[in-house]
Amino acid sequence: MITAYAALINGGYLLRPYTVKEINDAEGNVILKNKKEIIRKVITKSTSDKIKKMMLGVVENGTGELAQMKDIYIGGKTGTSQKLIKGRYSSKYYNSSFIGFLPAENPKLICLILVDSPEIGRYGGQVAAPIFKNIMSKILEVDSDIIEERKYIDRIGNPISKIILKKNKNSRSNILTTADVASEYKNRLKINSKNINRKTMPNLKNKSLREAISILNSLDIEYKVEGNGRVVYQSVPVGTELKKDILYKIKCKPSDVLKSISVN
Numbered sequence: 001m002i003t004a005y006a007a008l009i010n011g012g013y014l015l016r017p018y019t020v021k022e023i024n025d026a027e028g029n030v031i032l033k034n035k036k037e038i039i040r041k042v043i044t045k046s047t048s049d050k051i052k053k054m055m056l057g058v059v060e061n062g063t064g065e066l067a068q069m070k071d072i073y074i075g076g077k078t079g080t081s082q083k084l085i086k087g088r089y090s091s092k093y094y095n096s097s098f099i100g101f102l103p104a105e106n107p108k109l110i111c112l113i114l115v116d117s118p119e120i121g122r123y124g125g126q127v128a129a130p131i132f133k134n135i136m137s138k139i140l141e142v143d144s145d146i147i148e149e150r151k152y153i154d155r156i157g158n159p160i161s162k163i164i165l166k167k168n169k170n171s172r173s174n175i176l177t178t179a180d181v182a183s184e185y186k187n188r189l190k191i192n193s194k195n196i197n198r199k200t201m202p203n204l205k206n207k208s209l210r211e212a213i214s215i216l217n218s219l220d221i222e223y224k225v226e227g228n229g230r231v232v233y234q235s236v237p238v239g240t241e242l243k244k245d246i247l248y249k250i251k252c253k254p255s256d257v258l259k260s261i262s263v264n
Contacts (some may be wrong), residue, residue, distance in 0.1 A: 002112055005099055008051045009075065009107050012043040056104040060155070061210060063125035067100050067133045071150040072140075075107070076100030076132070078124035083117065093117045098128035102136060108146050111135060201248070203238045204231045209252050222247050229254030 007014045016037040023032040043051075055075035058064040063078040079097035082089040096118050101110040113128040113135070121127045140146060198219050204212045212231050216223045221242055226249070235249040 001099065002110055005077075005101070005112075006110055007042050008048060009055070009101055009110070010048065011045045012041050012048045014039045014042050052104060052107075055101075059100070059104075059129075061208060063123070064098060064100070064129050065210075066125060067098060067129040068155075069102075069133060069137065071152050072102050072147060073104040073153065074100050074102045074133075074136075075104040076129070078129060080123045094122040096122060096124045096127035098124045098132050100129070100132045100136070103147060109136065109139065199242060201234070201236045201238055201240045201242060204234050204250055207231050212250055212252075216248070216250075224249045225252065226250070227252040227254075 003015065003017050016039055018034040020032070021034055022030060025031055052075055055077055056073060058078065059067050059074045059076050064074075064076045067074050067076055077099055079095070079099075081095045081097075082091065083093040083095060084090075085093065094117065096115045097113060099110070099112045101107040111132055113131045115127050115131070118127045202215055202219075204215065207215070208230055209225065209228055213225065219242060221244065224247055229252045231250050232253045233249075233251040236246070
């Protein structure tokens, strides 16, 4: 899987993997030295660039938020799958995964985390993404030369939202069902499903699309989403009594994108 994802983000080249970079004898002479070997080109560079942007979006505004680092942009993809046990898909046991790379604009490292049947949580964004973040942080502590420049990222004042693919207008998210499992996830979203008043319409303005969908799901109402980014309009005023037979609408618009970030 690492080999496949590397091809997706390196411009489209499938590389032959190796585990040993170089072997030296006791006198320091090089006995073996592996070099980069291209097997073939599998996708175009423009396609690779689009994939990188989408995977950056997964971490910045999607299910991989727990992989975020304060001074490095990361791209990645979460994965959650039911395990096949005795010929049937289990509703209890899952494989939770996250594959990520950094820095997103010029990938140097890629890492796959796969957790077999986690005891707490089930989704890759909850379980595997934080592990990825911890491992990458340790690697960068040991070898600071991997990333030449690190700068604090202001995600609140200047989020990257235009790079996210437009979501289906009727899409529903399961994020709230997992909010109480990972405390860091809950704090990041600033949402606790137990504290939401389900009888009246909350204030969704200026919330991220993900936050808004999380709240709307907890209210168990029918809703429609237009656009992406942050909520700029909601069809029902704050404090209005909620009813089952109404379609609630919200509109979102992207904030300014950080001009300095490019994955082309």
